[in-house]
Amino acid sequence: MRRKLAAGNWKMNGLTASLSEIGTLAGDLPETPCEVLICPPATLIAAMAGAVHGTGIAVGGQDCHAAESGAHTGDISAAMLADAGASHVILGHSERRADHGETDADVAAKTEAAWKAGLTAVVCVGETEAQYRAGETLAVIRSQLAGSLPGGTTAANTVIAYEPVWAIGTGLVPQMDEIASVHGAIRAALSDRFGADMADGTRILYGGSVKPGNAAEIFAVANVDGALVGGASLKAADFGPIVAAASAA
Ligand code: PGA
Numbered sequence: 001m002r003r004k005l006a007a008g009n010w011k012m013n014g015l016t017a018s019l020s021e022i023g024t025l026a027g028d029l030p031e032t033p034c035e036v037l038i039c040p041p042a043t044l045i046a047a048m049a050g051a052v053h054g055t056g057i058a059v060g061g062q063d064c065h066a067a068e069s070g071a072h073t074g075d076i077s078a079a080m081l082a083d084a085g086a087s088h089v090i091l092g093h094s095e096r097r098a099d100h101g102e103t104d105a106d107v108a109a110k111t112e113a114a115w116k117a118g119l120t121a122v123v124c125v126g127e128t129e130a131q132y133r134a135g136e137t138l139a140v141i142r143s144q145l146a147g148s149l150p151g152g153t154t155a156a157n158t159v160i161a162y163e164p165v166w167a168i169g170t171g172l173v174p175q176m177d178e179i180a181s182v183h184g185a186i187r188a189a190l191s192d193r194f195g196a197d198m199a200d201g202t203r204i205l206y207g208g209s210v211k212p213g214n215a216a217e218i219f220a221v222a223n224v225d226g227a228l229v230g231g232a233s234l235k236a237a238d239f240g241p242i243v244a245a246a247s248a249a
Contacts, residue, residue, distance in 0.1 A: 008233025049085025104147025167208025
């Protein structure tokens with residue numbers, strides 16, 4: 001049985017004062033919560049790791065460098081994230097792929113670096129609007145999975161996030177049967193490459209305009225094991241109901 005995961009991606013948002021949201025979120029957690037992960041900007045990881053202590057909420061990074069250390073000004077290694085208190089790291093988010101030209105090979109290298117530091121990788125895939133309109137969604141997703149997941153991928157060291165680029169921050173969400181079809185195809189691709197046991201155990205999150213109002217419907221879709229939430233993860237008043245919906249699903 002896969003435990004649902006509600007993951008928040010704060011992106012480039014949040015100052016020290018934003019940590020108060022964590023106390024509110026923790027105070028409102030359901031009695032039997034789903035797994036909860038918050039990925040704040042790197043500047044807040046250590047403080048957030050302190051703030052979530054004893055709540056069961058996990059903290060993650062939003063990216064890491066593929067190298068362990070070295071002359072890479074401005075970059076952060078997976079070991080540094082772990083040292084600051086992170087247990088997860090988001091990799092291959094479409095904003096990293098678009099803004100920083102990250103390729104599938106880059107994502108695969110970063111994923112291996114994350115594992116080496118003991119982090120769980122949250123590997124993102126998703127088609128652009130043009131690819132969606134051209135009917136290329138499944139081909140794009142299969143190709144990104146093939147290129148972004150290293151050979152050692154397991155249900156324990158990796159979570160997949162399906163995030164249609166056109167749904168991120170737009171308020172647009174695919175039809176539920178479209179989400180079901182992509183998530184089913186992702187699980188089938190994992191099974192073909194890594195075997196049925198790995199595929200059965202791996203969480204596949206949906207991301208893109210998940211809100212309190214649509215979360216329950218999305219979590220009821222076959223093969224959706226949680227969500228990667230951007231804008232609606234910033235405030236406990238929005239993220240709390242999403243966590244509650246995932247916990248009840
Ligand atoms: P959104 O972002 O929830 O604001 O659409 C999701 C994401 O980019 O992870």
